Amino acid sequence: MKTETNKETLISPQLYVPVLFFVLLFLIPLVIKNPFYIHNMILIFFYAALSSAWNIIGGFAGQISLGHAAFFGIGAYTSAILYVDFGISPWIGMLAGGVLAMLVAAGISYPCFKLRGPFFTLSTIAFGEVVRLLVSYFRDITRGAVGLLVPFKPGIGNLMFRGKIPYYYFALILMILVVVVSKKISVSRMGFYLTSLREDEEGAQAIGINTSLYKLWAVMISAFFAGIAGVFYAQYILFIEPESVFSSAMSTQFALMSIIGGMGTVAGPVVGSFILTPLSEFLRSTLGGSFQGLHFAIYGVLLIIVVILMPQGIVVWFKDKYEALLERLPNEKRREVKS
Amino acid sequence: MIEFFQVLVSGIMLGGIYSLISIGLTLIFGIMRILNFAHGEYLMIAMYLSFWLFKLLNIDPYVSIIIVVPALFLLGIISQKLVIKPIINAPPTMQIFATVGLSLVFQNLALFLWKADYRTVKTSYQTATIHLGPMLVSFPRMVAFLIAIIVSLGFFYFLKNTYTGKALRSIAQNREAAMLMGIDVSKMYMIAFALGTACVGVAGALLMPVYYVFPTVGTYFGVTAFVVVVLGGMGNMTGAFLGGLLIGVIESISGVYIDPSLKEAVYFIIFILVLLFKPSGLFGLRGAEEVGLK
Amino acid sequence: MKKILVYLVVFALISTFAVGCSSGGGGGAEKESKPEVVKIGVLFPFSGSMAALGEENFRGAEIARLVRNKQGGLWGKQIEFVKADAPDATAAVAEADRLINKEGMKVIIGSYSSSLSYAASEVAERNGVIYWEVGGISDPITSRGYKYLFRTVPTGSSFGIQAVKFAKAIAPDIGVKPEEMKIAIVHEDSMYGTTVGENAKAEAERQGLDLVEMVAYSAKTNDLSSVILKLKAANPDVLIATSYITDTILFWRQARELNFYVKAAIGTGAGYAMRDFAEAVGDDVNRIFNVDFPQLDTNPEFAKGIDEFKKLYEETFGEPPKSGHSLVAYAGALILWDVMEKAGSMDPEAIRKAALEVDIPDGETAVGFGCKFAGPDAENAGQNIKAYPLVAQWKNQKLVTVWPEEAAAGEIELPMKPWE
Incomplete structure (x- = not known):
């Protein structure tokens, strides 16, 4: 999104259109009550949040991680273990999970930052696998591949609810939070540094940007939110196992939504999730039984087409229309400028 | 002590299979600078091909090589034309995702066409063993090992002594200069990619008597192949061969003496360490590091 | 051309989104x-x-x-x-x-x-x-x-327990005293394998059997030679094994390659029950036991x-x-x-x-x-x-229920044949 000025007033369409959109999302449960649709919406927000979090390091900084499920899984496992074994509320677990994911991310990413492009990606895959294998191995703590069951005791303190509406709002708020943070980063100095190091790392270093430091910040923020999303997953599904939360398919999923939606933009991952999540749920429920695998093949074809024809993602296609729409909407500032 | 040597021999035989799979990958990377995340899927396709030839036409997996390899070569050309060529000058991120997309398509088409069932062939020789003194070696693994050596030597000769080989090497060293010298880079890329997939075709056919095929079989070997290729030095054939053996031995030894469920973790950690401290690979040539880091 | 394609893709995406939202999940219904x-x-x-x-x-x-x-x-x-x-x-x-x-x-x-x-x-x-x-x-x-x-x-635990009870019952058939019988347990490390393996281990301890080795591995592995060499070093009389189909096939092929012999092998469901297993290893499957859901040839x-x-x-x-x-x-x-x-x-x-x-x-x-x-x-x-689960045995590449007696449709055959 283009912003002519840094400060946006509430009446500028750049701000009120997204706000209206989010407000609309807040109102949906008043109309749609069926838990099945609500569940799909929850998944959309959930993946949008994760993909946006991935986008901070993968999109803004251009450091493609295909091991992000590690941070997601660490969040999920931390809070679940704290809750199941020590009775600590998942709210605290959420913070612990997010912070631990952040620390692990910092610890493993920092040395890897000297690797460029595909080599960084390879190292993230390897780290993702190591984390998964270790979690499976240390059975005494994690229960290993058996998986961890979170006993259902509804209550706000336990972050567990009988209905889906509270989960809906939790996921929605999480998504908005990540989007807002992404937006803040993208218009901040840090965002500028990240973009410049993505385009030309040597160049960025030459003009005095501490590229490692900013990459580190980016990966930490990214991992923190991935960890929190992991906690949400554990409390929502109530059963986690290494094969599902640490799977490389999960890692690919985060990146995929971002890249199809539009990598390196704030809206891209959200658009990606709003399109791909219902698409995959729909394809699975219609094709699943009779044509197994076909929906993922369609996914793959889409990915290739997007990469070849629209390397900036679907969001580019919406961008002009969106900006044209913004132009037509009442805008306080433009009037000022004109007068 | 005999036990230790048995572990070692088992590891080397396993490593032979890894080497064979990795040679194609390292060739593609060395020349095109593309990390082919769909490499494992080409292996899967080769295995299915070999399986169906056996099942439907009763062709022995070893004989099937003469069909599987040209088929994979062709598939390589097609994929290169449709998917790789348009992104050859794109940023590395885009290249990664294009090949990830390719792997998703292959994997799930296989699932769609052939279901998640595990398919095996039954041959008379597949559980035959050879006695090396007190040690036991499986016959089909021995064959795979020997062919890995032949293939690496073959490639070595090909790159050193033929026009195409020299042209490929010159592109690997300097794309622009090669272009200026009148080498058809685009055609060479096609050849390199197709050779890489043909190579994995050999591996697929040789693997069929020892292993089984299912749609996601490629992911298990694909990731290992990356480890091997980095270990051996990107683009380095001999390195890939030795790297494969090394990973096989590491896997075997850590499985017996540490814990079978940690053996993958051990070689992934070694992989990360190599990436961090010796990115040119253990057997990397001087100057390869620059290539590897860019 | 390129532009048309782009439009097509976007259109397809939007329409599936719309459909996905309105009818998502309806497809499986009758x-x-x-x-x-x-x-x-x-x-x-x-x-x-x-x-x-x-x-x-x-x-x-x-x-x-x-x-x-x-x-x-x-x-x-x-x-x-x-x-x-x-x-x-x-x-x-x-x-x-x-x-x-x-x-x-x-x-x-x-x-x-x-x-x-x-x-x-x-x-x-x-x-x-x-x-x-x-x-x-x-x-x-x-x-x-x-x-x-x-x-x-x-339950999964009853599979492990039944396997050990059965192992004890066949001690005379393989010529060892129950208290001297050496047992090894090998299992894949997911929920299923771990549940069965841990319960077999606990039962073996309760029954006072000699547990000489216990190995866990990931069913995703592409090589089991290290697992087999570990077992071979422990030299058990009876092996209790839990695995999915892929690793079952791999295990027995490599067991043959590495000449790993046990007098009795007791699988516990999943891979050991499947026709695919017999098809993959042929006659090598014969005499292997399978503790499992009642099989199709139960009396x-x-x-x-x-x-x-x-x-x-x-x-x-x-x-x-x-x-x-x-x-x-x-x-x-x-x-x-x-x-x-x-x-x-x-x-x-x-x-x-x-x-x-x-x-x-x-x-x-x-x-x-x-x-x-x-x-x-x-x-x-x-x-x-x-x-409770029953015990069947592979005979002529078919599973035949052999234990307990009231359910048996055939006789127990022991010990395993050594590899040629």
């Missing part, structure tokens, strides 16, 4: 209901890596449905299934939600895989809907004190109606059953029909009450063992406490 049918949800992994046995498990329930409908159905109405595909735990939650909240199901039959069962039964319990488990064996499924969950099949005197089931299966699906998974689901679903008939309505409370009153003696079902569910206050609430 046709609109006629008034005179009883609708029951069925949730299995029809796609994904667990699809093969998930389908087999489902087929048992399907035959039970056909049988009942031929006899007049439930309360004079025909039974209809509403199918849901759950390839993983997240999908299981979504699909259970769909069945309950969109399709209005009051009873769900599931689900082959233990992790799916875990996740889906949670949703059912929350909504007060009956979850009838006919496939998943993991113990913790019935350790949560759920009121609406019932499981007709034996018909003991498992009443088993022959009828096999006939129906072949008629319906045009091939013989692949494994005992269909049989147990068949027997389990038949019990459900009786329970519902007695309950007199679709009311989950009434069904629950009727289920708790069930008491079928051994030898009255198609699987042989009887049925009585543990009450809601028991630590294994909802578990069929009469269920």
Whole structure:
């Protein structure tokens, strides 16, 4: 999104259109009550949040991680273990999970930052696998591949609810939070540094940007939110196992939504999730039984087409229309400028 | 002590299979600078091909090589034309995702066409063993090992002594200069990619008597192949061969003496360490590091 | 051209989004209901890596449905299934939600895989809907004190325990004293393998057997030589093994390659039960035991109606059953029909009450063992406490039930033949 000025007033369409959109999302449960649709919406927000979090390091900084499920899984496992074994509320677990994911991310990413492009990606895959294998191995703590069951005791303190509406709002708020943070980063100095190091790392270093430091910040923020999303997953599904939360398919999923939606933009991952999540749920429920695998093949074809024809993602296609729409909407500032 | 040597021999035989799979990958990377995340899927396709030839036409997996390899070569050309060529000058991120997309398509088409069932062939020789003194070696693994050596030597000769080989090497060293010298880079890329997939075709056919095929079989070997290729030095054939053996031995030894469920973790950690401290690979040539880091 | 393609893609995406939102998930459902049918949800992994046995498990329930409908159905109405595909735990939650909240199901039959069962039964319990488990064996499924969950099949721990008991029983056949018998346990390290392995270990200790080695490995591995060399060094008399199909095949091929010999090998379900295993290793499969759900050749005197089931299966699906998974689901679903008939309505409370009153003696079902569910206050609430696994042996590449005696259809043959 283009912003002519840094400060946006509430009446500028750049701000009120997204706000209206989010407000609309807040109102949906008043109309749609069926838990099945609500569940799909929850998944959309959930993946949008994760993909946006991935986008901070993968999109803004251009450091493609295909091991992000590690941070997601660490969040999920931390809070679940704290809750199941020590009775600590998942709210605290959420913070612990997010912070631990952040620390692990910092610890493993920092040395890897000297690797460029595909080599960084390879190292993230390897780290993702190591984390998964270790979690499976240390059975005494994690229960290993058996998986961890979170006993259902509804209550706000336990972050567990009988209905889906509270989960809906939790996921929605999480998504908005990540989007807002992404937006803040993208218009901040840090965002500028990240973009410049993505385009030309040597160049960025030459003009005095501490590229490692900013990459580190980016990966930490990214991992923190991935960890929190992991906690949400554990409390929502109530059963986690290494094969599902640490799977490389999960890692690919985060990146995929971002890249199809539009990598390196704030809206891209959200658009990606709003399109791909219902698409995959729909394809699975219609094709699943009779044509197994076909929906993922369609996914793959889409990915290739997007990469070849629209390397900036679907969001580019919406961008002009969106900006044209913004132009037509009442805008306080433009009037000022004109007068 | 005999036990230790048995572990070692088992590891080397396993490593032979890894080497064979990795040679194609390292060739593609060395020349095109593309990390082919769909490499494992080409292996899967080769295995299915070999399986169906056996099942439907009763062709022995070893004989099937003469069909599987040209088929994979062709598939390589097609994929290169449709998917790789348009992104050859794109940023590395885009290249990664294009090949990830390719792997998703292959994997799930296989699932769609052939279901998640595990398919095996039954041959008379597949559980035959050879006695090396007190040690036991499986016959089909021995064959795979020997062919890995032949293939690496073959490639070595090909790159050193033929026009195409020299042209490929010159592109690997300097794309622009090669272009200026009148080498058809685009055609060479096609050849390199197709050779890489043909190579994995050999591996697929040789693997069929020892292993089984299912749609996601490629992911298990694909990731290992990356480890091997980095270990051996990107683009380095001999390195890939030795790297494969090394990973096989590491896997075997850590499985017996540490814990079978940690053996993958051990070689992934070694992989990360190599990436961090010796990115040119253990057997990397001087100057390869620059290539590897860019 | 390029532009047209782009437009096409975007259009396709938007339209699927719209469709996905409006009708998402409707596809698996059966046709609109006629008034005179009883609708029951069925949730299995029809796609994904667990699809093969998930389908087999489902087929048992399907035959039970056909049988009942031929006899007049439930309360004079025909039974209809509403199918849901759950390839993983997240999908299981979504699909259970769909069945309950969109399709209005009051009873769900599931689900082959233990992790799916875990996740889906949670949703059912929350909504007060009956979850009838006919496939998943993991113990913790019935350790949560759920009121609406019932499981007709034996638990994973009973597989491990049965394997050890059987090992002790065959000590004379392989010429060792039980107290001197050396046992090794090898298992893949997911929920299933770990449950069975740990329980076998505990039972071996209780029985005072000599456990010489215990190895866990990931079923995803592509080489088991290190596992086999470890076992070979321990030199056990009896091996208790738990694995999926891939690693079972790999294990026995490499065992032969590395000349690893045990006098008796006892597998515990999954890979050891499958025809694929026999096809892959040929005659090497003979004399290997399998502790498992009742197999298709269980003595018909003991498992009443088993022959009828096999006939129906072949008629319906045009091939013989692949494994005992269909049989147990068949027997389990038949019990459900009786329970519902007695309950007199679709009311989950009434069904629950009727289920708790069930008491079928051994030898009255198609699987042989009887049925009585543990009450809601028991630590294994909802578990069929009469269920137990049987031991079969591969003979001429076919599984033949050999133990316990009342269920046996053949003699135990021991020891294993050494590799040539």
